[in-house]
Amino acid sequence: MTDVFIKRFDDRYTQSREYQFLDLLNQLQAPVPAVFSNDTQLGQIQMAYAGVTLHDWLLSLPATAGAQSQALNALQQALSISRRIAKLEVWHFDLAFRNFMVEQANTVSAPIVRLIDFSLAVSPRFPVQKPLWMRPDTAQQHLALHAAVTEDWRQFFRRNQLPEPLRYDEAFDIPMTTYRADWSNDLAVDRITQRWCVITHSLGMMLIQSTQFACFSAETRLHIDSHGRGLMHLTSESQAELALEETLQWLSSQFSTPTPRPRAQVAQVTQVGEAPAIQTLSTKPTGLIASALTEPIGIQSAPLPAPAPVVATLNVDASTIPAQPKAGLSGFRLLLSGVLIGLAYVLMDAIYTAHHVRVTPYTVTVLLATLALSAVLLVSLIFSAHRTRLVSRLSQTQGLALLALSLEIWTQRVPDPWPLVMAALGLILLALTLEARQKPRAV
Numbered sequence: 376m377t378d379v380f381i382k383r384f385d386d387r388y389t390q391s392r393e394y395q396f397l398d399l400l401n402q403l404q405a406p407v408p409a410v411f412s413n414d415t416q417l418g419q420i421q422m423a424y425a426g427v428t429l430h431d432w433l434l435s436l437p438a439t440a441g442a443q444s445q446a447l448n449a450l451q452q453a454l455s456i457s458r459r460i461a462k463l464e465v466w467h468f469d470l471a472f473r474n475f476m477v478e479q480a481n482t483v484s485a486p487i488v489r490l491i492d493f494s495l496a497v498s499p500r501f502p503v504q505k506p507l508w509m510r511p512d513t514a515q516q517h518l519a520l521h522a523a524v525t526e527d528w529r530q531f532f533r534r535n536q537l538p539e540p541l542r543y544d545e546a547f548d549i550p551m552t553t554y555r556a557d558w559s560n561d562l563a564v565d566r567i568t569q570r571w572c573v574i575t576h577s578l579g580m581m582l583i584q585s586t587q588f589a590c591f592s593a594e595t596r597l598h599i600d601s602h603g604r605g606l607m608h609l610t611s612e613s614q615a616e617l618a619l620e621e622t623l624q625w626l627s628s629q630f631s632t633p634t635p636r637p638r639a640q641v642a643q644v645t646q647v648g649e650a651p652a653i654q655t656l657s658t659k660p661t662g663l664i665a666s667a668l669t670e671p672i673g674i675q676s677a678p679l680p681a682p683a684p685v686v687a688t689l690n691v692d693a694s695t696i697p698a699q700p701k702a703g704l705s706g707f708r709l710l711l712s713g714v715l716i717g718l719a720y721v722l723m724d725a726i727y728t729a730h731h732v733r734v735t736p737y738t739v740t741v742l743l744a745t746l747a748l749s750a751v752l753l754v755s756l757i758f759s760a761h762r763t764r765l766v767s768r769l770s771q772t773q774g775l776a777l778l779a780l781s782l783e784i785w786t787q788r789v790p791d792p793w794p795l796v797m798a799a800l801g802l803i804l805l806a807l808t809l810e811a812r813q814k815p816r817a818v
Contacts, residue, residue: 378423378424379411379421379422379423379424380408380421380422380423380424380425381419381420381421381422382419382420382422383417383418383419384418384419384420385418386551386554386555387415387418388504388505388555389494389508390413390415390418390419390420391415392493392494392496392501393420393492393493393494394410394413394420395500395501396465396493396496396498396501397410397420397422397493398410398413399465399500400460400463400465400493403463405456405459405460405463405490406452406456406459406488406489406490407460407489407490407491407493408422408423408424408425408476408489408491409422409423410422410423411423424478425476425478425489425491426476426477426478426479426487426489427476427477428472428473428474428475428476428477429449429453429472429473429475429476429477429488430472430473432449432477432479432486433446433449433472433585433588433590434588436588436589436590437589437590438589438590438592439590442590443590443591443592443595444629444630445485445486445630446585446588446590446591447595447626447629447630448485448486448630449477449486449488450581450582450585450599450626451623451626451627451630452486452487452488453475453488453490453578453581454578454619454622454623454626455623456475456488456489456490457470457490457574457578458574458619458623460490461570461571461574464498464499464500465493465496465498465500466496466497466498466567466570466573466574467490467493467495467496467574468495468496468497468507468509468520468564468573468577469492469495469496469509469577470490470574470577470578470581471577471580471581472581472584472585473492474490474491474492475488475489475490475491476488476489476490476491494508495507495508495509497564497565497567502560502562502565503562503564503565504558504559504560504562505554505557505558505559505562506524506527506528506530506531506562506564507524507527507564509524510524510543510544510546510547511524511525511528511543511544512544513544515577515580516573516576516577517569517572517573517576517577517607517608518608519567519568519569519572519573520564520567520573520576522563523562523563523564523566523567524543524563524564525543526563527562527563527564528543529543530559530563531554531557531559534557534559535553535557537550537553568612569609569610569612569615570612571612571615571616571619572609572610572611572612572615574615574619575606575607575609575615575618575619576606576607576608576609578603578606578619578622579602579603579604579605579606579607580603580607581603582599582600582602582603582606582622583599583600583603583604585599585603586599586600586603595629598625602621602622602625602626605618605621605622606618606619606622711807712770712773712804712807712808713770715800715803715804715807716770716773716804718800719773719777719797719800719801719804722793722796722797722800723777723780723784723797726784726789726793726797727784730784730787730789730790730793732783732784732787732789733787735783737783738780738783741776741779741780741783742776744776745772745773745775745776748772749769749772749773752765752768752769752772753769767808768808770804770807770808771804771805771808773801773804774800774801774802774803774804774805774808775801775805776801777797777798777800777801777804778797778798778801778802780797781794781795781797781798781801782794782798784797
């Protein structure tokens with residue numbers, strides 16, 4: 376049964392915004408806790424338990440290579456989640472360690488990170504109607520966010536004819552009765568244009584703060600600090616997105632290293648009359664496995680006969696050698712296919728016009744089927760990662776269509792060279808786009 380976490384609220388407005396964002400992001404399958412219920416009478420939301428804060432989780436990790444890899448994994452997830460939710464037009468303006476939760480089944484499993492606390496988020500779907508419940512702070516906030524929050528509080532005090540604080544960067548009191556009764560439109564935080572810069576600034580602060588944890592080595596801390604500072608105080612949205620992408624790529628490269636494998640040594644060729652020397656893997660079993668392998672087993676067996684003189688050779692099973700792909704001619708082939716398709720249809724149009732070829736139901740069927748299949752392949756190109764293969768299939772479709780049309784003009788008494796030319800073009804298209812497959816040779 377899933378553990379339940381209950382979050383309580385002091386006012387309904389904050390609770391309603393939290394629930395709106397969580398419900399929306401649940402529907403969009405974003406990495407946030409699942410919501411079970413929203414009780415406005417009790418002022419609480421029931422949601423799935425998401426673990427401990429990222430700060431507490433990092434603090435619990437030891438100073439080992441494995442712990443550092445898991446910590447970098449969690450940081451990468453935190454940044455990736457922030458970017459993913461921002462791309463959904465939900466801008467979380469309070470990205471900090473306390474708002475990232477980490478769940479981990481055991482010390483060897485990968486951590487699962489989720490983002491919480493959307494009471495300080497903005498989105499075009501849910502315009503803000505009160506100043507965000509946050510105090511301006513130049514030490515932590517991007518200048519765009521700081522200016523917007525300051526402006527909203529300034530207008531709040533003026534709108535309600537309250538004495539303004541001397542400094543908005545310092546602590547000031549808000550009359551809760553007035554705040555709950557205050558409703559406004561077109562707040563400055565909704566008009567922030569440098570939203571990616573605000574997001575990356577907060578994430579940069581997180582990265583710099585993460586260098587305090589013991590799980591990171593001294594060298595790794597320097598890299599984290601450098602990437603964190605590169606995300607702060609940016610003024611260009613495109614530059615902010617690019618800097619975030621580069622940081623994500625670096626974090627991914629730090630914990631996605633391939634699993635180390637033992638190296639097998641090649642057996643040495645022995646002299647005639649000697650038994651071949653068997654080389655073992657360059658790793659040694661330890662602990663219980665070592666004792667089980669090295670201790671003698673009390674089973675007697677007949678002595679083995681002396682080995683006959685053998686000339687040792689190096690036998691390699693060809694089936695174990697991965698097939699090497701052919702040189703990269705696919706781009707040239709596809710370009711040539713496109714040129715041939717254009718040439719073929721120009722010739723076909725000229726043949727139909729010059730020889731007065733009658734358009735039959737067969738011709739219409741071939742053209743409509745080719746058009747429909749080509750349309751499906753073209754639409755698939757937008758969503759598929761295997762675009763080269765789809766372009767190849769598109770070229771093959773045109774080749775089959777040319778073969779079918781060459782049969783049509785041959786049956787209508789068009790002089791022999793032209794049907795043969797069209798058929799040859801169709802065959803060439805098919806030959807160019809066939810995927811080469813290498814089969815292992817029998818030894």
